[in-house]
Structure formats: C-alpha cells, structure tokens
Amino acid sequence: MNLKTAEVEKSSHLDYFNIAISVDCVIFGYDKKELEILLIKSDLKEFEGMWSLLGDLIKPNEDIESAPYRVLKERTGLEDVYLEQVHTFGSLNRHPSGRVITTAYYSLIDINHHKLQLTHNEVHWHKVGDIKKLAFDHKLILDTCLQRLRQQVMEKPVIFNLLPEKFSLRELQDLYQAILGIQLDRRNFRKKIALKEWLVDLDEMEDNVPHRPGKLYKVKLDLKPKSAKKKKKLIAFVS
Amino acid sequence: MNLKTAEVEKSSHLDYFNIAISVDCVIFGYDKKELEILLIKSDLKEFEGMWSLLGDLIKPNEDIESAPYRVLKERTGLEDVYLEQVHTFGSLNRHPSGRVITTAYYSLIDINHHKLQLTHNEVHWHKVGDIKKLAFDHKLILDTCLQRLRQQVMEKPVIFNLLPEKFSLRELQDLYQAILGIQLDRRNFRKKIALKEWLVDLDEMEDNVPHRPGKLYKVKLDLKPKSAKKKKKLIAFVS
DNA sequence: ATACAAATATGTACTATAAACACATTGATT
DNA sequence: AATCAATGTGTTTATAGTACATATTTGTAT
Numbered sequence: 001m002n003l004k005t006a007e008v009e010k011s012s013h014l015d016y017f018n019i020a021i022s023v024d025c026v027i028f029g030y031d032k033k034e035l036e037i038l039l040i041k042s043d044l045k046e047f048e049g050m051w052s053l054l055g056d057l058i059k060p061n062e063d064i065e066s067a068p069y070r071v072l073k074e075r076t077g078l079e080d081v082y083l084e085q086v087h088t089f090g091s092l093n094r095h096p097s098g099r100v101i102t103t104a105y106y107s108l109i110d111i112n113h114h115k116l117q118l119t120h121n122e123v124h125w126h127k128v129g130d131i132k133k134l135a136f137d138h139k140l141i142l143d144t145c146l147q148r149l150r151q152q153v154m155e156k157p158v159i160f161n162l163l164p165e166k167f168s169l170r171e172l173q174d175l176y177q178a179i180l181g182i183q184l185d186r187r188n189f190r191k192k193i194a195l196k197e198w199l200v201d202l203d204e205m206e207d208n209v210p211h212r213p214g215k216l217y218k219v220k221l222d223l224k225p226k227s228a229k230k231k232k233k234l235i236a237f238v239s
Numbered sequence: 240m241n242l243k244t245a246e247v248e249k250s251s252h253l254d255y256f257n258i259a260i261s262v263d264c265v266i267f268g269y270d271k272k273e274l275e276i277l278l279i280k281s282d283l284k285e286f287e288g289m290w291s292l293l294g295d296l297i298k299p300n301e302d303i304e305s306a307p308y309r310v311l312k313e314r315t316g317l318e319d320v321y322l323e324q325v326h327t328f329g330s331l332n333r334h335p336s337g338r339v340i341t342t343a344y345y346s347l348i349d350i351n352h353h354k355l356q357l358t359h360n361e362v363h364w365h366k367v368g369d370i371k372k373l374a375f376d377h378k379l380i381l382d383t384c385l386q387r388l389r390q391q392v393m394e395k396p397v398i399f400n401l402l403p404e405k406f407s408l409r410e411l412q413d414l415y416q417a418i419l420g421i422q423l424d425r426r427n428f429r430k431k432i433a434l435k436e437w438l439v440d441l442d443e444m445e446d447n448v449p450h451r452p453g454k455l456y457k458v459k460l461d462l463k464p465k466s467a468k469k470k471k472k473l474i475a476f477v478s
Numbered sequence: 479a480t481a482c483a484a485a486t487a488t489g490t491a492c493t494a495t496a497a498a499c500a501c502a503t504t505g506a507t508t
Numbered sequence: 509a510a511t512c513a514a515t516g517t518g519t520t521t522a523t524a525g526t527a528c529a530t531a532t533t534t535g536t537a538t
Contacts, residue, residue, distance in 0.1 A: 019260050020258070058258065058329070060338060085326060088327040088342045089303070090297070090304070091303070101260055103329075169516095185497075186515085186516090187499085187517070187518080188498085191495095209506090210505095210514090211505070211512075211513040211515080212506080212513070215515085409486080424527075425486090427525075427527080448484095450485040450533085453485080453486055453487085454486085454487090
C-alpha cells in the first residue's frame with residue numbers, strides 16, 4: 001500500500017483510523033479423547049452469557065505476530081507453543097461496539113500437563129463438538145481454524161503439544177481421531193506415522209492400563225520447535 | 240475478542256485506533272511464458288523510484304473482503320476474478336509513515352485478454368523473476384503469495400484466468416512451468432491434467448503456429464466461478 | 479516434391495502410497 | 509486356567525507418480 005505522510009495526517013483520526021485491530025486465539029486442547037477449546041465469557045451486554053475466543057486489541061507498539069503470544073501468555077501463562085496465523089476477519093458489523101478487524105491464530109496446548117493459571121475465572125475449556133454458537137463471528141473463526149488444523153495435522157508435527165512427553169500409538173491415534181472427527185484403521189495409521197519419522201521408540205512400556213501395555217514413544221527432538229515442509233506437493237509435481 | 244463499549248470509547252483516538260488497515264493485491268498475470276505481477280511506482284519519498292503492490296486503506300464502511308475487489312477495480316477496471324486472502328502483515332515498522340497493518344490478497348488476470356484501463360500511468364507489469372526488491376515489505380508479501388499460488392495451482396482450477404478462452408495443452412503446461420518455476424514432463428503433465436477433469440475438448444485445432452497444431456480446450460463451465468476442494472487430503476487419510 | 483524442422487500425441491514399466499482386511503500375542507482380571 | 513481387552517503385525521489390491529521413446533502431423537526451406 002502506498003500512503004503519503006500527508007495523506008495519513010489528513011485522514012488521521014477522521015476516517016481510516018476509526019478501525020481497531022485485534023487478534024483472537026483459537027486454543028485447542030485435548031482431554032479424554034475429545035478436542036477442546038479455551039473460551040471466555042463474553043462481557044458485552046449484546047452477547048451476555050455467551051462464550052467467546054480469547055483475544056485482545058493489538059497494542060500500538062507490538063508486532064501483530066507478538067500479539068497472540070501475549071494474549072496466550074496473559075490468559076494461560078503459557079509460552080513457547082506453536083501459534084499460526086489463519087485468517088483475518090473484517091465484516092462490517094462483526095463487532096457491535098464499533099469497527100474491529102481481527103486476525104485469528106490457532107494454538108495447541110496440553111490441558112493436563114501445563115497447568116493453566118486460569119486467573120480469569122470465566123475462562124473454561126469446552127468440547128469443540130458441543131459448540132453450536134459463540135459470541136461475535138467466533139463460531140466462524142473456530143470453524144476456519146479447525147479446518148486449518150485438520151489440513152495441517154498430517155503435514156506438520158504440530159499436535160505433539162497436545163500429548164504428554166511419552167505416549168503410546170493408541171493415544172496418538174485417539175488424538176488424530178478427535179481432531180479429524182473420524183475413525184482410523186490402526187494398521188494403516190501406524191504405517192503412515194512410521195513413514196513420517198517423527199517418533200523415537202523409547203523402549204518403555206505403558207503402565208496403569210488394564211490390558212496389554214503398548215510401547216511408548218516421544219517426538220524427535222529436532223521437530224519440537226518448528227518445521228516447515230511445504231515443498232512436498234511441489235516436488236510431487238516434478239516429473 | 241471481547242471489548243466493552245466503554246473501553247472502546249475510552250481508548251478511541253488515543254491508542255488503539257492509531258493503527259490503520261490496508262489491503263494489498265498481488266495481481267499475477269502471464270505473458271510470453273513468464274509470470275508477471277502488476278506494480279505501481281511508490282509515491283513515498285522513503286521509497287522513491289521503487290515499485291510497490293497495489294493497495295489502499297480499508298474504508299470505514301467496507302468489508303475487508305470487498306476492499307481488494309475495489310482496489311482491483313479502481314486500478315485495472317477488472318471485476319469478477321478470483322481473489323483470495325493470503326496473510327496479514329503487521330510488523331511494527333513496515334510502513335514509514337505510521338502504523339499500518341495490511342492484509343494481502345492474490346489474484347490472477349489475463350494480461351492480453353482483458354485490456355486494462357491503466358489510467359495510472361505509473362502502473363506496469365513486471366516479470367516476477369526479475370523482482371529483487373520492492374517498497375515496504377512488499378517483496379515478502381509477493382513471496383508469500385507466490386508460495387500460496389504454487390500450493391494451490393494443482394488443487395484448484397485457479398489459473399484459467401491467465402489463459403484465453405481456448406488454449407492448447409502446451410499453453411497450459413507453459414503456464415504451469417512459469418508459475419512453478421520448473422520444467423514438467425509433457426506426458427505426465429497431460430495425464431495429471433486429464434485426471435482433474437477440468438477441461439473440455441473443443442474439437443478444434445490451434446491456428447497460426449509454425450508447426451503441427453494442437454487440440455484446443457476450454458475450462459469446464461461449472462469450474463469458472465469458484466470451487467473448493469479442501470477435503471481431498473482428509474479423505475485420503477480415512478482408511 | 480522432397481526433405482527437414484518442430485511440435486503433437488500417445489503407452490508401458492516401475493515404484494510408491496492408499497485402503498481394506500484378520501489373526502496371533504500379551505498382560506491384567508476373575 | 510479361562511476370559512477380556514487391547515497391542516502388534518503383513519498381504520493384497522487399486523490408484524497415482526515417475527521415467528522414458530517413437531510415430532505423426534503440419535509448416536517451411538530447398
């Protein structure tokens with residue numbers, strides 16, 4: 001965008017700056033074989049009693065990419081997680097109090113392992129499957145982020161934030177099934193996961209299961225931070 | 240995002256509204272076997288002589304999704320094209336005149352067929368391969384959009400806007416090669432395109448080529464508006 | 479008219495991945 | 509010792525990806 005300084009000054013605080021910008025975080029968790037999402041009670045009278053995503057206005061002195069990390073930190077105490085921008089929503093009337101454009105990010109955290117400091121007592125986990133309606137256009141945002149998560153789940157090792165350090169293949173498969181909302185064949189699933197080479201066999205066994213215990217695995221260390229594997233499709237097209 | 244009306248009013252025109260929002264359009268064209276992009280001379284003194292993307296501030300009364308269509312219309316006279324949101328860029332100092340967050344869209348138009356009304360005489364086509372540097376963070380935006388285009392090119396029938404009504408398979412392959420930046424095997428390319436079932440055989444032959452003419456094809460009518468095929472990967476995962 | 483140049487059109491063998499599917503094994507519980 | 513519940517594993521079939529060569533058609537130059 002081209003914008004002369006003079007133009008900015010002329011229009012400043014008149015028209016164009018009458019739009020606020022926020023980020024909203026779709027924070028997925030996982031518990032008891034169900035995909036969950038962290039929500040907060042809306043404090044707008046228009047949406048009284050309804051739940052909404054965790055979000056905040058972007059501060060004038062922060063990068064847009066920093067904002068969702070800050071929100072996540074403030075709301076849950078968590079840092080150092082995978083966060084990805086998904087889409088920017090800016091319908092005219094999406095916010096009843098004024099013009100607010102919001103950029104949505106998604107994130108995945110382990111509900112049980114990281115104990116959240118849920119200082120706001122109006123912040124709670126909800127089963128994604130149960131959510132029919134949210135404040136603002138947050139249901140649309142959730143759906144968009146869930147769709148993105150489902151796309152990425154086989155391409156990148158993103159979901160290991162949802163599991164404890166050590167996990168069995170059954171636990172991993174249960175997680176995939178919760179995210180994708182479908183049942184998977186165990187043998188084919190294991191083959192596919194093996195191909196990815198994301199896991200390290202720990203030579204340990206599950207414990208405290210009322211049946212034959214399975215082997216335990218962990219994620220390969222070098223995958224933990226982040227990894228981009230975008231070129232796959234392209235390479236597949238080279239002949 | 241939750242935002243009380245009172246809060247909005249309190250902070251209005253002080254902090255949070257000191258951020259402007261723009262859209263930038265990465266408009267791809269295609270000519271003489273090269274992928275091109277439409278650029279405009281920057282009118283900022285900081286970027287004197289440099290080229291930048293076509294963009295504009297979002298108007299207070301327009302949806303964010305409408306803005307890139309308006310920009311495209313204003314700059315090129317074109318309507319009714321494929322436009323897709325790619326990413327929102329909001330580094331602190333990306334704009335020298337103030338805080339501006341921008342949402343990038345990409346679009347594909349046929350340079351030769353639609354005669355642009357290039358009223359702004361500082362708007363010109365540039366070969367994508369030649370672009371080393373642009374004003375602002377526009378080179379980053381271009382790269383991001385090009386990456387997205389390359390991803391989508393095999394999944395969705397998006398690129399037919401870059402070709403005339405009737406085209407040969409060679410012309411189509413040349414286009415793919417220009418976008419992907421690689422050479423493709425003709426036989427495998429044809430097989431792959433045939434699998435997509437995007438084309439209609441017109442039973443006509445090329446004309447005015449100095450060699451054996453090829454068959455002409457057009458895009459299936461029902462694909463022209465838009466088509467979402469996002470579920471492919473997911474289905475592939477069901478076993 | 480003939481030969482040549484340049485591009486079209488087409489098929490097969492090999493490999494890799496996807497999908498459907500069944501049975502023996504282990505450990506805990508009774 | 510028998511039962512239960514889940515683990516662990518392999519084969520077959522179908523589909524898609526990749527590498528690769530030859531005959532055909534048209535225009536052009538001689």
